[in-house]
Amino acid sequence: MSRVYVPWTPRPTPHYRGPARLLAGMAVLMYRVFGPVVRTLPGPILLGATVGAGVLAWAVGLLYYDVNQALEALHHGAAKPAGWALPLGMTIESAWSVRQLEDVGRSLGLWMPGRAMWVFQFLLVRDVVGLLGIITFVSLVAVIGIWGERKVAGHMQSRPGPMRVGGWHGWSQSVADGIKLLSKEDLIPRSADGVLFRLAPYLAFVPALAGFIALPFSAYWVFRDLDVSLLFLLAVLGIEVLSVILAGWASNNKWSLFGGMREACQVVSYEIPMGMSLLIPVMVCESLRFNDMAARQDAGWFSWLAFHSPWTFIAMFTYFISSLASCKRAPFDLPEGESELVSGFHTEYSGFRWSLFFFAEYAAMFIVSGILVIAFLGAWHAPWPAPDWLRENQGLGYQFLHGLAFSGPIWFIIKCALLVWLQMWLRWTLPRIRIDQVLYSCIQVMLPLVMVCLLASTFWELWLGSAGEAFSLLAYIVSRILGIIGLIALFATLYVIAHGFSNRRTLVGTMAVDLLPGA
């Protein structure tokens, strides 16, 4: 008699009843109907959906134009120019509104119940559309980010990365992974704390989503233009830590608990240099609002806050390092250190709950990059300033040109994507550091450095206002030199990228180092 080792007692396959069965049947039916269509016409469907979403957003904007204006007047006084954001940061001046529609209905003799209309007031529809847009964007960031991360990892290790799923360079690998994760068994360890175990992934995902509420993509492309948007984002990133701690604790597993503890330790300490480095640009702009910070940097490369003074230049790097720690990217990915902690706080998670952690991680990567771009790297403005005739002209065509070539959400997304890419490079370049080194570098290196910068920046701003011509000239020269350093760094990076790309067939393994320019 040989006994086969069974790690757990096999469970009966679930039989769906009632609404669940109805839903499952509908899913199968939809797959049978739409599967062939999607397989034959993927391109046109994607294009149509994109255009349709744009048209829908535009239509809703037109419909709710004057409600939008009234609300903005309520929230910001008369200071902010009102308008509805179109693609590329364009705004539109006149449009139909709910009230006009109601008037038209009345004049035609149609009965329009006033009480029923309040649901459509208060930008409820705009908010719903905006929230759907945010969720879609976060999902896209995660899907593209995970694929990009695997490609970056592959290319840095002399292998192609995902190549098969979907055709061109395995572009739909993350989609396939997502479907796999959705259909995986949802395991919860028997001795885990059930409620907190279920709660933790949502506590990770919801703050990441909430961060996009206050993150502007362009002057008008923001869900809620809070006057303390920077503080709000920091608060939201701070809450995300709790999810990791709770996930680690609720899993009832020593690896998970260690991961959670490390995360708590690391993030609580790195929040301090992170917030203090952001105080420096805040002090320069005298505002906690992202739109004010961006308005300060609209005159091209040399007006960007990173090149304002030596202190903002240093603060940019300290912020970048602490933001890596706060979204637990390598070299600070100790909470999941797979070489010693299996996979840290999400060891016990599987399926959809596990993927929520990843959605949250990639959303947080984008958010911290967005903060860096807005606070230091010129927000949504191009490196070259827009000419005055273009800025003053309010025609839609001019606005289109302005949004495409000078300042608009496209620039913001490009800059953020570059920074996310940089985070991926670093992850696959640097080794993971030990927890004591993490804390040493925070408390004994970063924190004093940032404090000195903060103090120096205070005096710098004070003297800029009061110390006369000579200091202003010095500050101007220093800022130009910093800008030139930045330009040189940019072009050097671009050159290395171009060199690597043009030699991508010859660079193999450790040989790559010998073939780099200057070797």
Added chain:
Amino acid sequence: MKYGLSIAAGLGVLGLACLAALLSRNPLDAFVFYCFGGLMMGSSLAVVITRNIVHTAVWLLGTLGSAACLFFLMAANLLAAVQLIVYAGGILILIVFGVMLTARNPYMRTQPKRGEVVMACLAGVILFGALVGVSMAGPWPVLAGAPEAGSAATAASVREFGNALLTQYLIPFEAASALLLSVLIGAAYLARPEKR
């Protein structure tokens, strides 16, 4: 149905909130207010009742978070963000962290004595009375029939807040910072390594 009762209770509360909201002048705001107010009361009650210490901390997150949401509803954005950063992002995490590090058994359950319960009830009643008394003493322009000013437009901006903090309320502000500094030094003293 394992969760049937709680789902039904939740739906009932939501329905009540809808009903109360529809009766008021500003239905959407009222609905959000009742939702977060209810959440806040429920989770504060749960903080007191729950015995598992980490669960208590999570319920506390509910309380603090709904307080922040109520601040957001009143367009007090700065207050809400600071509430989230200081309480939810800072203190709460330190509490959870402290519990995990210091408790001999992190899955510990609190067992209050009867005397402690009585004392806590007494303190709660006194605090509640004081709060109600103070809030009744202050003026309530909306209740008195004054027209609603554009609440968001008149809310103090961050700049005014900072100016007031560093001019009119400078001494309390500095006193608080001196207190925090002494706490910091004390913590550093306690945490220093033993001298050999």
